[in-house]
Amino acid sequence: EDQVTQSPEALRLQEGESSSLNCSYTVSGLRGLFWYRQDPGKGPEFLFTLYSAGEEKEKERLKATLTKKESFLHITAPKPEDSATYLCAVQADNNNDMRFGAGTRLTVKP
Amino acid sequence: NAGVTQTPKFRILKIGQSMTLQCAQDMNHNYMYWYRQDPGMGLKLIYYSVGAGITDKGEVPNGYNVSRSTTEDFPLRLELAAPSQTSVYFCASRPSTGEADTQYFGPGTRLTVL
Numbered sequence: 001e002d003q004v005t006q007s008p009e010a011l012r013l014q015e016g017e018s019s020s021l022n023c024s025y026t027v028s029g030l031r032g033l034f035w036y037r038q039d040p041g042k043g044p045e046f047l048f049t050l051y052s053a054g055e056e057k058e059k060e061r062l063k064a065t066l067t068k069k070e071s072f073l074h075i076t077a078p079k080p081e082d083s084a085t086y087l088c089a090v091q092a093d094n095n096n097d098m099r100f101g102a103g104t105r106l107t108v109k110p
Numbered sequence: 111n112a113g114v115t116q117t118p119k120f121r122i123l124k125i126g127q128s129m130t131l132q133c134a135q136d137m138n139h140n141y142m143y144w145y146r147q148d149p150g151m152g153l154k155l156i157y158y159s160v161g162a163g164i165t166d167k168g169e170v171p172n173g174y175n176v177s178r179s180t181t182e183d184f185p186l187r188l189e190l191a192a193p194s195q196t197s198v199y200f201c202a203s204r205p206s207t208g209e210a211d212t213q214y215f216g217p218g219t220r221l222t223v224l
Contacts, residue, residue, distance in 0.1 A: 100152035
């Protein structure tokens with residue numbers, strides 16, 4: 001069965017303090033790994049899709065990387081507006097749906 | 111484009127009542143999904159549809175029903191509501207071509223069953 005585990009559950013950073021969020025996964029055949037951002041009371045907002053090991057994508061202070069077993073979301077010099085829950089999800093080959101992790105709740109203090 | 115819209119935003123039901131959660135998208139996406147999100151948990155798939163007239167069960171379909179008569183709309187029906195169905199419900203859609211794997215989410219419906 002496809003599984004996604006995110007760590008840590010919660011992370012508190014000072015503004016400017018870089019860190020990484022982890023997403024470990026097991027899937028029969030990976031079609032894609034997705035990162036979403038979710039603000040309180042809102043729906044998930046798409047950030048990145050990664051398809052193969054070694055792939056990297058960047059957007060502002062965020063950089064996502066992928067290996068055969070895990071993905072990292074690196075946050076460089078975060079700002080308070082980066083505070084949110086970050087969700088990871090995987091989609092298996094020949095599958096129309098995604099399996100989500102429980103998320104990492106990030107708080108960035110000024 | 112409005113994207114994915116959901117109504118209502120909030121609803122309180124009594125045990126045994128029924129209701130329909132509405133979802134609509136104006137992006138001409140073939141694929142549509144219903145998820146539920148419980149506190150501290152990831153999203154779990156309830157039902158999905160690959161096009162008008164075609165639906166399939168997800169991970170947690172019990173207690174729910176769906177229909178897809180048009181490309182735009184994908185309502186979720188709760189029959190005989192139970193406290194275990196208290197959750198936040200998200201609808202999502204994605205295209206079948208182009209960025210075909212990216213799902214776009216609505217703002218959610220917060221449902222409480224008392």
